[in-house]
């Protein structure tokens with residue numbers, strides 16, 4: 001679906017600017033942004049006059065409004081968007097609050113990531129009862145311009161994805177950093193460890209973007225019974241998945257507690 005509707009983004013920080021970059025590339029009918037300073041995001045060809053300082057002026061000019069301010073700022077944000085589709089990508093702000101903030105019954109709570117700028121975000125979303133099929137089509141189109149997207153049937157899972165896919169490179173960076181540190185501990189110069197690990201994660205990301213699932217990749221390497229199998233089974237037997245799950249659960253809980 002073409003972005004044949006007008007879109008406004010309130011908040012043009014790291015995430016708002018990344019989503020705007022993706023949407024601008026998809027040539028929407030119109031794209032406005034609002035922030036407190038009126039500063040223009042660094043997006044090639046984005047007209048400075050499309051950046052406003054009054055969120056309500058933006059709302060009145062748009063069919064779809066995306067809320068992208070910090071969760072703490074959402075407490076004081078009030079717009080009158082009662083006949084608009086309102087989508088939030090804010091961490092931890094519940095669906096019920098979105099109607100209070102915007103006066104719209106047609107609200108969507110979503111998660112996305114700054115990888116949207118490269119068209120690589122994963123953006124799951126959960127819709128209120130009043131959201132129409134037309135709204136759903138627009139939401140899908142908008143998030144497909146940012147990468148991959150899914151509609152969820154359980155709002156609580158948005159907190160899980162806030163932990164898992166909202167931060168990019170997030171938990172994957174933690175794994176890369178641990179590998180680089182191990183190489184350095186074995187005497188590898190830091191710049192070589194850094195280059196090696198970046199190349200590994202770049203190639204791994206591309207290989208896992210298609211083909212077998214990650215679980216299948218792991219099982220295939222274990223079944224191959226070579227050097228990697230020894231390492232993977234050691235990780236498995238020492239609770240790697242369980243420790244990672246603890247980290248994700250803590251971040252998920254932080255999303256539930258933030259607002």
Ligand SMILES: NC(=O)C1=CN([C@@H]2O[C@H](COP(=O)(O)OP(=O)(O)OC[C@H]3O[C@@H](n4cnc5c(N)ncnc54)[C@H](O)[C@@H]3O)[C@@H](O)[C@H]2O)C=CC1
Nearest residue numbers: 011012013014015016035036068069070071073090091166
């Ligand atoms: N940065 C990230 O990696 C991710 C961020 N998020 C969520 O996206 C939202 C924005 O995060 P960032 O872009 O990182 O924040 P940021 O601090 O980089 O930018 C916040 C933006 O909101 C604007 N703003 C703040 N208060 C405002 C108000 N009352 N009215 C209008 N504009 C206001 C600021 O001027 C700025 O443009 C947050 O709710 C965060 O939880 C979600 C996923 C990933």
Ligand SMILES: O=C(O)[C@@H]1CCC=N1
Nearest residue numbers: 091162163166167168
């Ligand atoms: O860490 C954070 O709070 C933001 C929200 C989701 C990902 N990053």
